[in-house]
Amino acid sequence: MANKPKRPGRLERQAAQLLALVMRMEKALDRHQGDGDDLALSRAEFAALTTLAAAGPLRAKGLAAQLELSPSRVTRLCDELVGRGWIERKPDPDDRRAIRLELAPGGIEVLQQIERAGVQRIQRLLEPMKAGQRKALVDAVAGAVEAHEGAAPTTPRKKGSRR
Numbered sequence: 001m002a003n004k005p006k007r008p009g010r011l012e013r014q015a016a017q018l019l020a021l022v023m024r025m026e027k028a029l030d031r032h033q034g035d036g037d038d039l040a041l042s043r044a045e046f047a048a049l050t051t052l053a054a055a056g057p058l059r060a061k062g063l064a065a066q067l068e069l070s071p072s073r074v075t076r077l078c079d080e081l082v083g084r085g086w087i088e089r090k091p092d093p094d095d096r097r098a099i100r101l102e103l104a105p106g107g108i109e110v111l112q113q114i115e116r117a118g119v120q121r122i123q124r125l126l127e128p129m130k131a132g133q134r135k136a137l138v139d140a141v142a143g144a145v146e147a148h149e150g151a152a153p154t155t156p157r158k159k160g161s162r163r
Helices: 010-031 043-055 060-067 071-083 105-126 131-150
Strands: 087-092 095-103
Touching: 010 105, 043 060, 043 071, 043 087, 043 095, 043 105, 060 071, 060 095, 071 087, 095 105
Parallel strands: none
Antiparallel strands: 087 095
């Protein structure tokens, strides 16, 4: 007797449905591109800027640890961000041999532009929805993120791997 293919469970079906919806949402967001989309940031650049905005000045080693990137990758990344005027290298007041990385005014402006553009795009996507639907969506996504953040990682990443 041949084994029947296993029917996907409820959770698997819901995950597949959510994946399809997220992909459709990404397409819808792409149709609503606005100001700030021409900045051409990589995910690593964006992650470095947002990490420095949240954590404040960091040494390259600390930034590498937070981004889960190799120190050499972070050095190249920071060279690019310094060249664009988005971060600055400054002496560490606690150790004159060390250098700290911090957001430059240009980096702050870039993050503000990205946030404004993102909010506008999401607003246009949510506009046709009823207020109760929008609230339910925000609550559901927040619940999923909070549950995921509280869960242990399922697959550990290798040190120095890219995001």
